[in-house]
Amino acid sequence: MSATANRALLTVEHLTMRFGGLLAVNDVSFVASNREITAIIGPNGAGKTTVFNCLTGFYKPTIGRLTLDHGDHTFLLEQMDDFRVAQKARVGRTFQNIRLFPGMSVLENLIVAQHNRLMRASGYTLFGLFGTGTYRHAEQEAVEKARYWLDRVRLLDRADANAGALPYGAQRRLEIARAMCSDPVLLCLDEPAAGLNPRESAELNELLRFIKTEHEIGILLIEHDMSVVMGISDHIVVLDYGRKISDGSPEHVRNDPAVIRAYLGEEEDEAEAAR
Amino acid sequence: MEYFVQQLINGLTLGAIYGLIAIGYTMVYGIIGMINFAHGDVFMIGAFVALISFLVLGIAGVTWLPLALLLVLLIAMFVTSAYGWAVERLAYRPLRGSFRLAPLISAIGMSIFLQNYVQIAQGARVKPLPPLIQGGFTFMEHGSFTVSLSYMQIIIVVLTLALMTAFSLLIARTALGRAQRACEQDRTMAALLGINVDRTISLTFVMGAALAAVAGMMFLLYYGVIDFFIGFLAGIKAFTAAVLGGIGSLPGAMLGGLLIGLIETFWSAYFTIEYKDVAAFSILVLVLIFRPSGLLGRPEVEKV
Numbered sequence: 001m002s003a004t005a006n007r008a009l010l011t012v013e014h015l016t017m018r019f020g021g022l023l024a025v026n027d028v029s030f031v032a033s034n035r036e037i038t039a040i041i042g043p044n045g046a047g048k049t050t051v052f053n054c055l056t057g058f059y060k061p062t063i064g065r066l067t068l069d070h071g072d073h074t075f076l077l078e079q080m081d082d083f084r085v086a087q088k089a090r091v092g093r094t095f096q097n098i099r100l101f102p103g104m105s106v107l108e109n110l111i112v113a114q115h116n117r118l119m120r121a122s123g124y125t126l127f128g129l130f131g132t133g134t135y136r137h138a139e140q141e142a143v144e145k146a147r148y149w150l151d152r153v154r155l156l157d158r159a160d161a162n163a164g165a166l167p168y169g170a171q172r173r174l175e176i177a178r179a180m181c182s183d184p185v186l187l188c189l190d191e192p193a194a195g196l197n198p199r200e201s202a203e204l205n206e207l208l209r210f211i212k213t214e215h216e217i218g219i220l221l222i223e224h225d226m227s228v229v230m231g232i233s234d235h236i237v238v239l240d241y242g243r244k245i246s247d248g249s250p251e252h253v254r255n256d257p258a259v260i261r262a263y264l265g266e267e268e269d270e271a272e273a274a275r
Numbered sequence: 276m277e278y279f280v281q282q283l284i285n286g287l288t289l290g291a292i293y294g295l296i297a298i299g300y301t302m303v304y305g306i307i308g309m310i311n312f313a314h315g316d317v318f319m320i321g322a323f324v325a326l327i328s329f330l331v332l333g334i335a336g337v338t339w340l341p342l343a344l345l346l347v348l349l350i351a352m353f354v355t356s357a358y359g360w361a362v363e364r365l366a367y368r369p370l371r372g373s374f375r376l377a378p379l380i381s382a383i384g385m386s387i388f389l390q391n392y393v394q395i396a397q398g399a400r401v402k403p404l405p406p407l408i409q410g411g412f413t414f415m416e417h418g419s420f421t422v423s424l425s426y427m428q429i430i431i432v433v434l435t436l437a438l439m440t441a442f443s444l445l446i447a448r449t450a451l452g453r454a455q456r457a458c459e460q461d462r463t464m465a466a467l468l469g470i471n472v473d474r475t476i477s478l479t480f481v482m483g484a485a486l487a488a489v490a491g492m493m494f495l496l497y498y499g500v501i502d503f504f505i506g507f508l509a510g511i512k513a514f515t516a517a518v519l520g521g522i523g524s525l526p527g528a529m530l531g532g533l534l535i536g537l538i539e540t541f542w543s544a545y546f547t548i549e550y551k552d553v554a555a556f557s558i559l560v561l562v563l564i565f566r567p568s569g570l571l572g573r574p575e576v577e578k579v
Contacts, residue, residue, distance in 0.1 A: 056467060087469035099464045101457055112457045113468045118450035182468050 006033040008069060009218040010055075010186055015064035017050050024050045025061075026242040032186070032235070037212055037219045039229045042239035043262060048222045049096065051239075052188050055220075056093050057082035070185060087116050092184030094175040096191045096222075102164025106155060106174060109163050110146035111139075113181035118142055149177035153207065169200045173207070180211065186218045187211065193225040201225060205232050230254070238262070277420045282544040283537070288428045288497070290536020291435035295490035296513035297520070297528035298442065299483030305459045305523040306479050307371070312382040313362055315510015316389035317484050321355040321491025322501045323393060326404055340407060351488040359484025362389075363477055386506075393503040401502045404495055431493045438489060439529050442482070446525060455479060459523075508552070512539075515559040521572020530570060534558075 010032040017025040025047040032038040040048045053059045055066060057080055066077040068089050075089040085091050101109050111118070121138030150156045153173035158166060163174060172192060179187055189208075193201040209232055212219055223229050229236065229250075236253040238246040240262040246253050253259055296318050303311045328350045329343070337343050366385045370377045411425030446452035454475045457465040466472050494509070495501050512535055520531025535555055542554040562569060 058463075082463075083466040083469055083471050086467050087471075093467050095464075099461055101460045101464070103460050104453075104456065108453065112453050112465075112470075115450055115454050115457075116469050119454075121450075178468070 006035050007071070008032075009034040010220070011065075011067040011069070012051075012055075013065045013067070015051065015054060015066065016062050017047070017054055017059060017064075018062045023242050025054070025239075027063075028237075028239065028242070028244045030237045030244065030247055032218050032220050034185075034218050035212055035216050036234040037208060037221055037232050038235045038237065039221045039223055039233040040237045040239060041223065041229055042245075045241075046239040047242040048239055049190060050242075052093065052190055052220075052222065054078065055085075055188060056091055057085040068186060086182060086184075090183060090185045091188060092179035092182050092186070093188040094179050094190060094192060096194065098168075098171045098175055100163040100171055100174060100178070102162070104163055105160050106150070106163050106166065107143070107146055107159040109174060109178050110149060110181045111142050113178045114142045114145065114183075145181055146177075149180055152210070153177045169196055172196065172200075172204075176207065176211075180215070184217060186220060188220045188222075190222045191224060192221070193223055193228045196225075198227075201228055204228065208232055277422050278544070281420075281422045282540050284422070284424055284428060286537035286540030287533060288431050288536070289540055290516075290533035291432050292490045292493055292497070292532075293509070293513045293516045293536050294529045294532025295435055295438065295486045295493075296509060297516040297532045298439070298525060299487050300514050300517040301520070301522055301525060301528040302455075302479050302483050304517070306455055306476055307367070307378075309367070309378050310382065310514065311362075311367075311480075311483070312379070312510070313366070313385035313389060314483065314487060315506035315508075315513065316386045316393075317355060317359055317362065317506070318487040318491045318494075318509055318513075319393065319501070319503065319506030320358050320389060321351050321484070321488030322495045322505060323397060323402075323491075323503075324354045324488065325351040325492035325495050326402055326501060329404060329407075344407075348489065348492060351492050352485040355488035355491070356481045356484045358389075359480045359487075360477055362484075363480040368473065368476075386510075390503050390506065397503065399503065401500045403500050406499055407496060427497055431497060434489065434493070438486060442486070443525060445482075451475070451478060512552075512555055515555060518559060518569055519562050521569025524569065524571045527569055527571035 008031045012031070013029050015025055015028045016023070028047075028051065030038075040051060042048055050059065054061045054064070055077055057077065061078050064078060068075045068077055068091065070090075077085055077089055077091070080089060101112065104112065118135075118138055121135050147156065147159070150159055153176065155166075155170060155174060155177070158170070163171070166174060172195075176189065176192060193204055196204060205228060208219060208221075211217065221229070221233065233250055236246075236248065236250055237244060238253055238256070238259050245258045245262055246256040248256075296314065299314045299317070300311065303309065303314070325347050328347045332343050332346060337346065362385055366381045367378045370381055408425075408427045408430065411423055411428070413421045413423045446455065454465065454470045457468070457470060458472050458475050462472050465475075494505065513532065516531035516535040517528045518531070519534060520527025520529070535558065538558060539551045539555050543551045546554075
């Protein structure tokens with residue numbers, strides 16, 4: 001462990017999201033730290049994806065404050081437009097169902113993610129058209145970065161393939177690479193292991209650990225695959241019916257009776273006794 | 276033979292103008308999946324701005340023709356782009372996320388508004404511009420018929436080719452072009468990667484309007500008369516061209532424009548000139564029946 005302790009990167013306070021009569025997220029607070037993997041788990045419909053949607057500017061929370069701390073500057077995510085969350089606060093995200101740009105090549109998918117830097121370097125396109133030096137240089141850098149991540153996710157040889165034509169597991173890896181190309185300080189992954197075979201999900205664990213330690217960012221993870229969650233998480237938050245029912249280390253959460261009850265259901269006599 | 280070559284030249288010139296307008300339709304459709312029915316009227320505005328700038332420059336004493344042409348081109352592109360931007364901002368953006376037909380109806384309203392606005396501001400009578408660029412080449416001079424290729428026609432075709440090349444490069448190579456293609460494929464995901472989707476859409480309208488302005492100026496110089504209603508027919512023809520080429524496809528719009536121009540010209544030359552519009556629109560009907568995705572368009576695949 002280095003001298004600088006992990007600091008709180010994302011602080012969620014009293015997050016509440018109401019859709020009409022449905023309370024999807026109810027007064028949830030937690031902290032996700034830099035250089036840590038924080039998993040959000042819970043049964044289907046617990047409100048995990050809704051939390052992500054609030055974080056990335058898709059939804060405006062009914063109540064709550066979402067603070068992202070860059071160290072030198074803090075952002076209040078609930079007040080920002082969706083593209084500014086990615087551009088300024090630098091929150092990256094992947095989806096449960098893969099959302100690559102299928103009509104673009106693998107490499108282009110990664111270069112699009114570096115749009116804002118390229119836009120600035122190209123003088124908002126005017127000079128890009130004439131291929132001036134600064135723009136060429138910036139584009140060269142963008143390609144370098146893309147190749148670095150392609151190498152990481154073992155897709156370097158498919159760089160010019162159509163993104164939509166890749167096999168499923170490769171598309172999942174490419175999505176993570178694309179999110180990383182946008183230079184996030186917080187990476188939100190929505191079920192990255194869904195549909196992966198055991199070998200692929202072991203690889204995913206490896207990749208996420210690498211991102212956490214080498215790139216020193218925070219990862220927020222929604223996942224059902226417990227081998228992934230327990231294997232790599234530093235910290236777990238458990239939601240059920242929109243409420244937080246447990247929060248702590250994997251050890252703590254694994255033995256928490258509230259979690260066991262939510263996942264396995266209450267036993268008849270326990271329910272009786274509780275009354 | 277001479278007659279055929281002459282019609283080919285005329286058809287390509289007309290097709291170039293249609294192609295430039297068609298790019299505006301196809302780019303907007305590509306990015307927001309909506310037909311911008313006011314685009315033909317933006318073309319008309321471009322022609323009027325060009326006419327007014329010619330007159331103002333004439334009064335100001337700019338009489339050296341190449342300079343005057345260049346200035347008019349830039350002014351027309353700039354002012355018309357501002358109109359294109361304003362149309363998007365006022366008539367379409369507030370309706371984004373509304374039901375699919377809403378922006379379409381708004382577009383038709385905008386088209387009617389622009390026509391009436393120009394009619395009131397400029398009068399309903401046709402506006403002439405004396406021919407500025409005269410002369411040309413003649414060749415194949417045997418017999419009574421000679422083929423002529425005017426300087427104006429050369430300018431139109433060369434300028435069109437240059438602009439189309441520039442725009443294809445812009446879409447393929449620059450960050451803005453990549454952002455446009457990203458928004459086309461998945462707007463939400465584009466926003467999550469930090470792309471300002473609203474601004475990208477605005478710029479698409481601006482680019483389409485700038486090309487329409489060039490088309491408007493060339494129309495003015497080629498035909499010498501304009502009125503507030505030219506945008507309707509030219510707009511529908513260009514829309515037909517975009518559909519024929521495959522809406523959403525940039526090379527398709529260019530190809531479609533050329534084909535519509537050629538079909539119209541050859542029909543007028545060999546059959547009846549009164550029915551030239553019928554010929555062009557019959558093509559639209561046939562394309563919609565037999566190849567709805569157009570010549571170069573990709574069939575829409577339902578997402579599962």
